Amino acid sequence: MSPLPTFSSMAPEAGLDRALALSRPDIIEEVKQSGLKGRGGAGFPTGMKWNFAAAAQADEKFIICNADEGEPGTFKDRVILQDHADLVFEGMTIAGKAVNAQEGIVFLRGEYTYLRPQLEAALAKRRKKGLLGKDILGSGLDFDIRIFMGAGAYICGEETALIEALEGFRGEPRNRPPFPVNTGFLGRPSVVNNVETLACAACIMQRGAAWWKAMGTEKSTGFKVFSISGDCGKPGVYEFPMGITVAQLLQEVAGVGAKAVQVGGASGLCIPASQFSRAIAFEDIPTGGSIIVFGQHRDMLDVLHNFLEFFVDESCGQCTPCRLGNGKLLEGVELLKEGKCSMAYLQELCALGDTMQIASKCGLGQSSPSAFLSVVKNFREELMGRTYSQV
Amino acid sequence: MLMTARERLAREIKALAEKHGHARAALIPIVQEIKHKYRKVDDFAMQVIADQLGIHPVEVYSVVSFYAFLGSQASGKFIIRLCRTISCDMQGKERVMRQMENDLGIKFGETTSDGKFSLEWANCMGMCDQGPAMLVNEKIYTHVTPEKVHEILEECRRSFGVHATEQKEVYLV
DSSP states (O other): OOSOHHHHTSOTTHHHHHHHHSOHHHHHHHHHHHTOBOTTTTOOBHHHHHHHHHHSOOSOOEEEEEEOOOSTTOOHHHHHHHHOHHHHHHHHHHHHHHHTOSEEEEEEOGGGGGGHHHHHHHHHHHHHTTSSBSSGGGSSOOBEEEEEEOOSOGGGGSHHHHHHHHTTSOOOOOOSSSOTTTSOGGGSOEEEEEHHHHHHHHHHHHHOHHHHHTSBOSSSBSEEEEEEEESSSSOEEEEEETTOBHHHHHHHTTOTTOSEEEESGGGSEEEEGGGTTSBBSTTSBOOSSEEEEEOTTOOHHHHHHHHHHHHHHHOOSOSHHHHHHHHHHHHHHHHHHHTOOOHHHHHHHHHHHHHHHHHOSSHHHHHTHHHHHHHHHHSHHHHSSOOGGGO | OOHHHHHHHHHHHHHHHHHHOSSGGGHHHHHHHHHHHHSOOOHHHHHHHHHHHTSOHHHHHHHHHHSHHHHOOOOSSEEEEEEOSHHHHHTTHHHHHHHHHHHHTOOTTOBOTTSOEEEEEEOOOSOGGGOSOEEETTEEEOSOOHHHHHHHHHHHHHTSSTTOOSSSOGGGO
């Protein structure tokens, strides 16, 4: 049984057939109407993104599929690419038609190199069926997709860093604006969408915006694919409507009784048991789909230590708040573990975290202190005045 | 390096540049192929790549050193990357690490003296529900336990070298 009921129930290429018969503005309007927001975590409305790229004037445009899934606790894109790659390629082709792009690029993370042969085979099959290449299904649309392998950098999940890598540079995020929809890969307008977003767009094309809008909440429409790991009975990939509460979710995955839940991966928020009635949706707790459950026996400082080591390692080093800030927070956690951190210093670290959120150049530095700040806020009694025996 | 080996490497890089193009965007694919074959990208290789793409070698170095998979010093035939991120950490990566180090007699970040195995850490590799996870070259292993470590290492040994009993090399999956 496939773990993703909705994706499995889609008729192959029905969305593409419909899109090929529609005009460009109609496709974009349908996606806009659905209210689909980016599934990578940032939640930018997909219809708007396509519209900007469609409006940009250029001789060449690109559709880039962001398969550089690196957020700790996220593995949904791997499952989608393994089981529903055709839906993703279909979504890319639809996007290609919508914005008038001729080339699609899948940026696949280096850790998923083992997926490449099966993806190349799927692409070859589509070319043979006339679903890619020149004059797709006799509609006059030219579009082809190639795969670019990443080389092991978390930061390349950020869209401008990803484009830098595609162009052969260090994966250092660019200033925005200009946004990739105007000045992207090779200076051409480029749409960068998450794997899941593209698959969802193909579903919306097939079943219509109204079907999609009937699920989820008013501001966060549709369903979301979640990657669930940690201290629960049934970890794995799940499909839930947006707006599900943390408590309902724990019920489903046999994780009831958890001490805390990390929503949105290492750069997300740490939700304590007292707030399990909150909803997972863009208007409450935003997420790219990563849910990590912490049982009662987990030490939150160990968790923070792991997260900050990750960020120190993965910071690209370009801007100071992120490069030095994460190191300072890590040192702070080590002091807390040893029971040597004064309240005044802890407050200073929190102020540093606030500064990083404001002053960092890209999403990595802006969100890396979130876990630290939410643990300090929600688990303060656990942090202070440790003795050596607890280390 | 022998002159002939250098010439061969230069020829290969030139062929790769023909295949991927001489534009800057070809840099990472070329480096990936050299890295995959030779397990390292040395100064000479970087110089030839730079010449082919018409950029300064320091530009090549800056890119190679930025990416974990390109700049890594691990040069073993089998590069073992154990995931150290939170979910694998909570599922016991520490004990797997200890057993790896014991079985190979090296620490993480080192290569065995026979050049067969390198141990490295990796950040989240998207197997959080099946941890602890690790990559051996491009092949993924999940639910790794300290007891399984020996069998995985033996599988590698069986697949490579004069005493190989299995045809397929693990890294060619």
